[in-house]
Amino acid sequence: MPSTTVESLREAIQRRRTFAIISHPDAGKTTLTEKLLLFAGAIHQAGMVKGKRLRRQATSDWMAIERKRGISVTSTVLEFEYGGYHVNLLDTPGHEDFSEDTYRTLTAADSAVMLIDAARGIEAQTLKLFQVCRQRQIPIFTFINKWDRDGLSPFTLLQEIESVLGLNVYPVHWPLGMGTDFRGLYDRLRQRWEPYPEGPLRDVPPPDPSLRDALELLDEAGEPFDGSAVARGELTPVFFGSAMVNFGVRSFLDHFLAMAPPPGPRISDQGPQPPDQENFSGFIFKIQANMNPAHRDRMAFLRVVSGRFQRAMTVRHVRLNRSIALSQPQQVFAQDRALLETAYPGDIIGLFDPGYFRIGDTLSSHHLLSYAPLPQFSPEQFVEVLITDTGKYKAFHKGLHQLAEEGAVQVFRGVNRTEDILLGFVGRLQFEVFEYRMQNEYGVSLGKTFLPYQYARWLSVDSVDSVQLSHGSRLVRDHEQRLVALLPDEFTLRWLAEKNPNIVWYPTSDRNTST
Numbered sequence: 001m002p003s004t005t006v007e008s009l010r011e012a013i014q015r016r017r018t019f020a021i022i023s024h025p026d027a028g029k030t031t032l033t034e035k036l037l038l039f040a041g042a043i044h045q046a047g048m049v050k051g052k053r054l055r056r057q058a059t060s061d062w063m064a065i066e067r068k069r070g071i072s073v074t075s076t077v078l079e080f081e082y083g084g085y086h087v088n089l090l091d092t093p094g095h096e097d098f099s100e101d102t103y104r105t106l107t108a109a110d111s112a113v114m115l116i117d118a119a120r121g122i123e124a125q126t127l128k129l130f131q132v133c134r135q136r137q138i139p140i141f142t143f144i145n146k147w148d149r150d151g152l153s154p155f156t157l158l159q160e161i162e163s164v165l166g167l168n169v170y171p172v173h174w175p176l177g178m179g180t181d182f183r184g185l186y187d188r189l190r191q192r193w194e195p196y197p198e199g200p201l202r203d204v205p206p207p208d209p210s211l212r213d214a215l216e217l218l219d220e221a222g223e224p225f226d227g228s229a230v231a232r233g234e235l236t237p238v239f240f241g242s243a244m245v246n247f248g249v250r251s252f253l254d255h256f257l258a259m260a261p262p263p264g265p266r267i268s269d270q271g272p273q274p275p276d277q278e279n280f281s282g283f284i285f286k287i288q289a290n291m292n293p294a295h296r297d298r299m300a301f302l303r304v305v306s307g308r309f310q311r312a313m314t315v316r317h318v319r320l321n322r323s324i325a326l327s328q329p330q331q332v333f334a335q336d337r338a339l340l341e342t343a344y345p346g347d348i349i350g351l352f353d354p355g356y357f358r359i360g361d362t363l364s365s366h367h368l369l370s371y372a373p374l375p376q377f378s379p380e381q382f383v384e385v386l387i388t389d390t391g392k393y394k395a396f397h398k399g400l401h402q403l404a405e406e407g408a409v410q411v412f413r414g415v416n417r418t419e420d421i422l423l424g425f426v427g428r429l430q431f432e433v434f435e436y437r438m439q440n441e442y443g444v445s446l447g448k449t450f451l452p453y454q455y456a457r458w459l460s461v462d463s464v465d466s467v468q469l470s471h472g473s474r475l476v477r478d479h480e481q482r483l484v485a486l487l488p489d490e491f492t493l494r495w496l497a498e499k500n501p502n503i504v505w506y507p508t509s510d511r512n513t514s515t
């Protein structure tokens, strides 16, 4: 590559920040996202991001089910420019019935913002999403929201992050008071006082004894700021504020963008691939069908890992070993789409998918390489399904096959009765979306029985005879004929592990972690 081209590629990479917000429903993700977009000038008034009230009457939702449930099922990628940075915010569905898509989106992020409700602390969904970030060792930045209301004390919240998540903390902001007594934030890195609700910024904090004591304690007993520990995902910088009244958010955003990493190398079967090379490459992390019901289209989302993407470029689809021209790449901002001309590492491209793509596929322009497969996520809910109309047998199996390939569902079959079909999901909504799509896209109504299992464990043996099973659990096989035990509770899991000392019980088929 000519050196000017390399330089402009490097400059584009350095400017990019690709991240996701992890939170429990109602922590304020929509409100925070809206404020970030307002700063960036990407939207012009509050309320343009689907707020709860708007969601109820939204007409542009991708799927009718979203309207029915009043929630946003599908993730979008929000792109905006701010302070010299090009930001890609991967939106993770926030409803408590989140799905595997939510997890997979995190595999495309370079960092995460953990949003916590000050009155609630770490909640269940935040913890699950945090664990995925932890596995990837990406930097995590914490924003403690709703400081305009009474909540837990800042020390209690920090302690909870340390003890529940095992993360070290560095409070960048320190609040004085909260709720109706909230008086402002001290920025420990910039040594700047920001009074609440408003007023000029000052270099010195107000002479309040409790603030002085807290700051002294943090300086003496707290973790020092260590950028490399942040980069390794071991130390989380902590910020306080209120997304609703837009306090502390801009200061958080400025620090976050300066500290968060630009896109880095990614592991492939040919070794780590640096982003600043001529070879364009990327991987598919999400496939979404019916984004536009008028067109019945299917779109694959690709995260660019290396090189510069240019519209109409021809790339190699490594798994299919064929060349494809990417002539209609899409930039996706919520419902609006525009043709994309160029993209750089960290960017997300929407590709029309005539059925070529699977989750985890690699596209590459010059070298044949495959990125490490995306982790699989253990289903937590199980449903046995039947076709109610036997005339639809073919459509049923086609739908099952296509939706499983798309990553919308995990399919299991009985070990002795292969006609028994059991489906695994991460959340109830994932099943509802599946059921809706079987009906609307394949014309198949399902008979269904919800099963009492909560855990799936892939076994290190292939023979059914070598497993001693307990009452209430069941053996099935996944689509690659691997043996899987479905278990009702953790107690059964521990009991079985004791009874079968020679078997390893993996939580997913890719066996990247054991129980």
Ligand code: G4P
Binding pocket: 023, 024, 025, 026, 027, 028, 029, 030, 031, 032, 051, 052, 053, 094, 145, 146, 147, 148, 149, 241, 242, 243, 244, 245
């Ligand atoms: P989510 O996307 O994480 O689910 O949360 P969302 O932003 O929809 O916020 C959930 C509720 O919390 C909303 O109230 C929102 O106004 C409120 N909220 C968000 N940030 C703050 C904050 O900093 N302080 C306070 N006090 N409240 C905050 P709602 O009444 O459930 O919905 P709405 O009718 O206001 O949309």
